[in-house]
Amino acid sequence: MISNINEQHYHLLRRAGFGVHSKQIVHIADYTPQALYEKIKTVSSNSFRPLHVVNREALERITKQAKLTNNRKTINQFHQAHIRRLTIDWLDEMANSEAPLREKLALFWHGHFACRVNNSLHQEILLNTIRKNALGSFKVLLQAVSKTAAMLAFLNNQQNKKAKPNENFAREVMELFTMGIGHYTEQDIKEAARAFTGWSYNAQGAFLFRQRVHDDGIKTVLGNRGVFTGDDILDILIEQRATAYHISKKLYQYLVNDKINEEHVQWLANRFYNNEYNIQQLLHDIFTSDWFYDREHLGALIKSPVELTTGIRRILPMEIQNEATQILLQRLLGQWLFNPPNVAGWPGGKAWIDSSSLLLRLQLPQLIRDNKQITLKPKSDDDLDMGLTTKGKRNRYQIMARVDWSSWQQIFADTPTDQLLTQIGEKLLPTMPASKQLQTIVKSVSISQADSAIEAYTLAVMGLPEYQMC
Amino acid sequence: MPKILHASERFGDLAKSHHKVLVVLQWSGGNDGLNTIIPIQNDIYYKTRPTIAIKSQDALRLQDDVALNPHLPFLKALYDEGSLAILNNVGYENPNRSHFRSMDIWQSASQSDEVWQTGWIGRFLDKHASINKQRALALEVDDTLSLALKGQHEKALASLDLQRLHRNTQQSYLKAIDQVHHQLHQRHHEKPVDYLYQTMASTLQQVDYLYKNSHPIGQHTSYPSTGLGKSLKAISSLILSEVETKIYYVSIGSFDTHNNQNRRQELLFKQINSALQSFVNDLKANNRFRDVLICTFSEFGRRVAQNASNGTDHGTANNMFFISGGLHQPGLLNEMPDLNKLIEGDLIHQVDFKSVYATLLDRWLDTDYRPILKAKYPLLNFI
Numbered sequence: 001m002i003s004n005i006n007e008q009h010y011h012l013l014r015r016a017g018f019g020v021h022s023k024q025i026v027h028i029a030d031y032t033p034q035a036l037y038e039k040i041k042t043v044s045s046n047s048f049r050p051l052h053v054v055n056r057e058a059l060e061r062i063t064k065q066a067k068l069t070n071n072r073k074t075i076n077q078f079h080q081a082h083i084r085r086l087t088i089d090w091l092d093e094m095a096n097s098e099a100p101l102r103e104k105l106a107l108f109w110h111g112h113f114a115c116r117v118n119n120s121l122h123q124e125i126l127l128n129t130i131r132k133n134a135l136g137s138f139k140v141l142l143q144a145v146s147k148t149a150a151m152l153a154f155l156n157n158q159q160n161k162k163a164k165p166n167e168n169f170a171r172e173v174m175e176l177f178t179m180g181i182g183h184y185t186e187q188d189i190k191e192a193a194r195a196f197t198g199w200s201y202n203a204q205g206a207f208l209f210r211q212r213v214h215d216d217g218i219k220t221v222l223g224n225r226g227v228f229t230g231d232d233i234l235d236i237l238i239e240q241r242a243t244a245y246h247i248s249k250k251l252y253q254y255l256v257n258d259k260i261n262e263e264h265v266q267w268l269a270n271r272f273y274n275n276e277y278n279i280q281q282l283l284h285d286i287f288t289s290d291w292f293y294d295r296e297h298l299g300a301l302i303k304s305p306v307e308l309t310t311g312i313r314r315i316l317p318m319e320i321q322n323e324a325t326q327i328l329l330q331r332l333l334g335q336w337l338f339n340p341p342n343v344a345g346w347p348g349g350k351a352w353i354d355s356s357s358l359l360l361r362l363q364l365p366q367l368i369r370d371n372k373q374i375t376l377k378p379k380s381d382d383d384l385d386m387g388l389t390t391k392g393k394r395n396r397y398q399i400m401a402r403v404d405w406s407s408w409q410q411i412f413a414d415t416p417t418d419q420l421l422t423q424i425g426e427k428l429l430p431t432m433p434a435s436k437q438l439q440t441i442v443k444s445v446s447i448s449q450a451d452s453a454i455e456a457y458t459l460a461v462m463g464l465p466e467y468q469m470c
Numbered sequence: 471m472p473k474i475l476h477a478s479e480r481f482g483d484l485a486k487s488h489h490k491v492l493v494v495l496q497w498s499g500g501n502d503g504l505n506t507i508i509p510i511q512n513d514i515y516y517k518t519r520p521t522i523a524i525k526s527q528d529a530l531r532l533q534d535d536v537a538l539n540p541h542l543p544f545l546k547a548l549y550d551e552g553s554l555a556i557l558n559n560v561g562y563e564n565p566n567r568s569h570f571r572s573m574d575i576w577q578s579a580s581q582s583d584e585v586w587q588t589g590w591i592g593r594f595l596d597k598h599a600s601i602n603k604q605r606a607l608a609l610e611v612d613d614t615l616s617l618a619l620k621g622q623h624e625k626a627l628a629s630l631d632l633q634r635l636h637r638n639t640q641q642s643y644l645k646a647i648d649q650v651h652h653q654l655h656q657r658h659h660e661k662p663v664d665y666l667y668q669t670m671a672s673t674l675q676q677v678d679y680l681y682k683n684s685h686p687i688g689q690h691t692s693y694p695s696t697g698l699g700k701s702l703k704a705i706s707s708l709i710l711s712e713v714e715t716k717i718y719y720v721s722i723g724s725f726d727t728h729n730n731q732n733r734r735q736e737l738l739f740k741q742i743n744s745a746l747q748s749f750v751n752d753l754k755a756n757n758r759f760r761d762v763l764i765c766t767f768s769e770f771g772r773r774v775a776q777n778a779s780n781g782t783d784h785g786t787a788n789n790m791f792f793i794s795g796g797l798h799q800p801g802l803l804n805e806m807p808d809l810n811k812l813i814e815g816d817l818i819h820q821v822d823f824k825s826v827y828a829t830l831l832d833r834w835l836d837t838d839y840r841p842i843l844k845a846k847y848p849l850l851n852f853i
Contacts, residue, residue: 258662299662299663301662302665302666331614332614334614341570341574341587341617342571342574342585343585344587347587350622350623350665351587351620353625353665353666353669354615354620354628355615355625355626355627355628355629355669355672355673355676355677356613356614356629357614357615358666358669358670358673359638359639359673362670363638363644375634376613376614376630377612377613377614377630378613378614379612379614379616379721380498380499380723380724381570382498382499382500382569382723382724383568383569383570431661434650434654436650436653436654437650437651437654440646440647440650441647443646444642444643444646460643463644463647464647465647465651465666465667465670466663468663468666469662469663469666
């Protein structure tokens with residue numbers, strides 16, 4: 001177990017959020033790890049502010065217009081621009097939030113309930129559904145997400161009708177959202193799909209049950225027989241212990257360690273099940289367990305691109321003027337919010353790392369500091385481009401971030417230069433590099449004055465592979 | 471000039487044997503196969519495409535009833551000399567019409583109802599790359615890496631501009647931390663961060679290796695200054711420099727021709743035609759055309775009938791080209807699509823694309839394809 005209390009704090013802040021905020025550092029010394037978690041928990045459960053970017057009247061107007069002219073170009077552009085806005089606002093929320101635990105979990109559910117639809121209103125509703133219920137009851141979250149227009153559209157449930165059932169929704173609900181593969185038969189999916197017939201949504205993106213196309217016959221799902229509706233199926237899935245296990249395991253891998261400890265996961269899953277799928281309680285069980293602070297977990301996870309960039313922004317508050325660059329970075333680093341690679345979400349772990357993503361990740365802090373232009377080009381996206389070329393955009397990706405170093409520098413105002421590196425390192429790195437590696441840093445950093453020394457060391461530390469770890 | 475090339479090809483047998491190289495050319499966006507390999511005697515084709523069908527007299531005739539798009543004259547020449555094979559009706563069960571999803575299916579080689587998070591070339595690397603990590607066994611000519619080239623443990627190198635990437639990796643800090651970690655590295659004490667250090671090390675080594683070993687001294691032809699021209703020029707300079715890279719991956723697009731299809735397709739075909747011409751002539755002049763196989767694919771074909779905007783919408787089965795001086799069976803490998811037999815206006819696939827992958831892995835890259843594709847597929851005869 002980690003005995004150093006600072007190490008415990010930073011570990012907790014990295015896992016229950018996106019790392020320490022530079023304005024927070026002076027205060028955390030007053031807490032025990034338990035108390036610090038209680039504080040994170042209280043703040044995160046109190047504050048929920050939905051994000052609104054889509055003007056519904058404007059959307060209605062454009063939709064009408066598009067129908068008249070039979071041209072979807074403006075409406076596609078409207079949605080793309082607003083999903084971009086939503087992405088930026090959410091990233092800002094993560095970076096500035098006093099309640100990062102909610103956003104950290106929302107990011108998890110955003111991948112768990114992966115959804116790729118080019119409709120900004122639907123995406124906004126789904127995101128707020130997820131953020132609102134991120135720390136509440138998984139049962140409520142599942143029910144709410146299953147009734148969003150985004151998910152029903154993405155998983156083709158508007159085509160799921162009594163006369164011609166579409167199984168996609170039923171399959172993914174079982175395979176991805178609840179039990180995981182191997183706990184149901186193809187027949188279970190067929191029967192469940194019948195129960196979801198008629199689940200649809202209206203023009204405002206609200207859930208709509210179309211009785212006319214609903215199959216109200218008897219269904220047999222996972223050994224249960226009855227005139228089931230979609231809600232009944234979700235209840236049946238929640239009753240399965242496999243669901244509690246699947247979610248607990250995934251969260252353990254997200255918050256604790258890629259390599260699971262079967263005993264701990266089983267313990268979490270049992271409690272999750274018995275506590276009626278209370279997510280808050282599950283998090284409490286994780287973050288207050290002694291094993292959470294086992295040394296083997298330090299630096300065991302690879303930060304996702306969003307965790308990495310958000311972490312940098314929490315240390316170095318910055319004003320980012322170029323929205324396009326933020327989206328570009330997401331695409332280059334392989335985690336483009338609202339555009340998961342497939343229904344299973346981002347695979348995470350080692351999949352984040354390849355030659356190009358790693359080089360960019362390691363050089364990113366320096367690129368931000370130097371206000372460099374990003375000259376790399378992401379893969380095109382034919383689903384969004386719809387046959388339209390996007391030429392001449394290559395030169396627009398200056399980072400344009402104004403970094404506020406003051407709060408970070410203040411922390412080290414009284415730190416002697418020869419202790420700077422270790423002081424900075426212990427706040428930013430889950431594991432310290434070998435002392436020989438630290439000497440490399442010292443050698444590489446040329447120091448003229450105190451201020452630039454803090455800056456230089458910080459950038460050097462952020463440029464280490466260790467900083468990529470969580 | 472052609473005579474000399476042929477002569478040097480004949481002497482190819484006597485030259486020292488080179489390893490085989492695969493170049494995958496991805497046509498992103500869903501190329502319209504029916505306007506690529508054209509059924510010039512098919513009434514249904516002309517009826518369903520009143521404004522966009524390619525006229526018989528414009529097309530480049532391969533057989534009485536089959537012709538090539540007029541903007542691919544170099545491919546016609548390759549066909550005539552026996553260096554081009556065409557496989558029709560390639561696709562998969564339960565086709566998906568989303569670009570993203572269908573591309574994922576092609577790149578991962580999964581069934582359409584499965585989600586695999588690794589690519590078929592990536593799994594080839596998992597099987598073979600660990601032996602010699604300093605040499606890039608596969609290279610994608612792009613700034614980012616496609617799923618196709620991501621394995622569980624091993625991943626290909628991605629580089630659009632080797633010189634720029636090399637300059638970028640020369641940063642002294644990067645090199646210094648790499649070197650120190652290398653000195654300290656202990657195999658039996660592996661930490662999670664070591665995966666990043668290893669990736670960093672192999673990236674630096676591979677970039678260094680490719681950069682130092684690519685001497686475009688043998689290049690005789692000039693290349694068009696298009697993106698694809700530059701990419702193929704870079705690939706040829708690596709092939710001719712005898713680096714150990716076996717697979718190159720490069721994309722061109724977008725073929726998503728929902729409106730004014732013929733203009734867009736013409737533009738892209740012209741680029742492809744001229745870049746391939748330079749590339750193949752370069753390989754021929756250096757006596758390497760026998761060892762290099764170029765394979766093209768697109769994530770889906772397009773609907774048989776045109777739409778209201780002089781374009782076509784997302785479809786299903788499509789054709790693939792194979793180009794090499796070492797083909798076993800050139801020409802048209804199978805029947806043209808049957809336009810009388812469609813499912814909801816779409817072509818029915820006859821050949822699973824995974825059979826093509828299995829053939830490439832087994833017959834060209836000389837490896838057991840089964841652990842890579844995780845299933846058995848019938849092999850084809852073109853190589």
